[in-house]
Amino acid sequence: MKKIKLFFATDLHGSEKCFRKFINAAKVYGTDVMIIGGDLTGKTIIPFVVRKDGYIEADYLGQKLLIKSKNQEEKYIRDAADYGYYPYEVSQETYEDLMQSPKAVNELFLNLMKERLKEWIKTAETELRGINVIINAGNDDAMELDTVLDSSNSIIHPEGKVIEINGYEMISTGYANMTPWHAPRDISEDDLLEKIENMASKLKDPSKSIFNLHPPPYNSGLDMAPKLDQQLRPVSASGITVMEPVGSRAVREMLEKYQPLLGLHGHVHESRGAKMLNRTLIINPGSDYQYGILHGAFIIINEGKITNYILTTG
Numbered sequence: 001m002k003k004i005k006l007f008f009a010t011d012l013h014g015s016e017k018c019f020r021k022f023i024n025a026a027k028v029y030g031t032d033v034m035i036i037g038g039d040l041t042g043k044t045i046i047p048f049v050v051r052k053d054g055y056i057e058a059d060y061l062g063q064k065l066l067i068k069s070k071n072q073e074e075k076y077i078r079d080a081a082d083y084g085y086y087p088y089e090v091s092q093e094t095y096e097d098l099m100q101s102p103k104a105v106n107e108l109f110l111n112l113m114k115e116r117l118k119e120w121i122k123t124a125e126t127e128l129r130g131i132n133v134i135i136n137a138g139n140d141d142a143m144e145l146d147t148v149l150d151s152s153n154s155i156i157h158p159e160g161k162v163i164e165i166n167g168y169e170m171i172s173t174g175y176a177n178m179t180p181w182h183a184p185r186d187i188s189e190d191d192l193l194e195k196i197e198n199m200a201s202k203l204k205d206p207s208k209s210i211f212n213l214h215p216p217p218y219n220s221g222l223d224m225a226p227k228l229d230q231q232l233r234p235v236s237a238s239g240i241t242v243m244e245p246v247g248s249r250a251v252r253e254m255l256e257k258y259q260p261l262l263g264l265h266g267h268v269h270e271s272r273g274a275k276m277l278n279r280t281l282i283i284n285p286g287s288d289y290q291y292g293i294l295h296g297a298f299i300i301i302n303e304g305k306i307t308n309y310i311l312t313t314g
Contacts, residue, residue: 001167001208001304006033007312009137010214010266011287014042014113017082019120021314025128034131035164037266038138038174038214038285040120040145041113041157042084044177047093048073056089071272078160083291086112098256117148125152132165134158138214138267139176139185160195162202165210168261168301171199172212176267177248180232193250202234206258207279208304215248216265217255217277222284223247224271241271251314255280262299262306274311283308 001191009024012018026034049057053102056067060076067073074228077087086109090098098104124133136198137145149157156163158172173195175185187195194214216222226234227242235242246268255277263282272286272295285295299309 001302002032002160002301003027003300004168004235005031005196006035006299006301007031007224007263007296008035008299009285010036010037010264010284010295011289012084012268012294013037013039013140013289014084014086014116015082015289015292016084018084018289019095022296023123023153024236025294025296025298025312025314026128026131031298033134034124034128035212035264036136037264038136039140039210039266040117040135040137041087041141043087043115043140045082045088045109045112047095047098048077048087048089049092050089051092055095060291066275071154081116085290086116088112096143113142113145114148117145120153121148121152121155127151129154134163134165134170134172134212136172136174136212136214136253137185138174139179141174141185142184160199162199166207168210169203169205170210170212171178171196171203173199174214176215178244180228187227189248189250192248193253196250196254197252200258201253203258205258209260210262210264211251211255211258211260211280212264213248213251213254213269216252216284217252217263218247218249219245219274220252220277221283222271222273222282224264225268226270252277255282261301263302266298271310274309281309281310283309283311286313287312 058065080087178186223245224243225246229243259279265284269287274283283297285297296312
């Protein structure tokens with residue numbers, strides 16, 4: 001089995017700055033394999049509304065802006081994209097029409113997500129030529145993005161497949177156990193277990209495999225998130241936010257059953273870390289995409305063993 005140098009990041013949520021850093025990480029670490037584990041898309045559109053007097057209005061991260069120059073607008077647009085938002089310049093008339101049609105807004109949002117993902121794939125195809133590049137969707141990502149991921153001839157879309165990387169088998173899914181937000185790829189634990197089992201049962205040697213599963217295993221220390229009340233507000237006690245495990249029981253069961261070499265996870269941004277679960281090294285690099293900070297994990301595997309790893313921040 002060959003030596004591989006792998007860089008893993010996840011939960012970029014549309015951040016252009018984080019994606020650029022992901023691309024640059026290949027040169028920094030001299031990698032053979034680059035993986036994005038899921039949650040590729042951002043969470044909202046920021047309209048830049050062109051008024052009839054030529055000035056531009058924007059509700060920019062809770063701040064009401066009146067933009068008077070093109071240079072100023074371009075800076076705000078770059079910043080918005082860097083932190084995962086979708087800036088969209090629109091006339092005042094079209095904006096008012098959009099506000100009357102939730103369907104049209106949803107279609108626009110989907111198109112903007114697709115366009116950015118297409119740009120990312122094009123960049124990866126050019127800048128990471130000769131490297132194994134694996135990009136999967138996550139539970140927050142619309143199902144329609146799969147067609148974009150499938151369109152590349154060189155980028156691997158690994159969902160639901162057993163793939164081989166330099167002699168090491170890997171299974172992947174971006175689906176997750178149910179969340180309070182009922183995201184597009186939230187499913188029951190039973191269904192998630194079935195998905196993973198269908199892949200894992202096809203592995204030739206699970207002990208030398210990689211499980212690229214978006215949610216971390218339940219109660220592993222990599223799945224601690226704020227406890228929420230019925231209004232989805234964080235619960236606090238004595239002024240301290242109460243944390244609870246929110247990972248997947250199905251993922252834990254599959255890891256314990258097959259005991260792969262490596263588990264790559266994300267989903268829970270707050271639970272950055274690396275731990276051993278029986279003989280499996282499990283990693284959640286965490287995410288601070290909204291600040292343009294890329295968290296990742298650089299892992300070296302040689303002769304069927306993990307010889308070194310480090311959690312990275314850039």
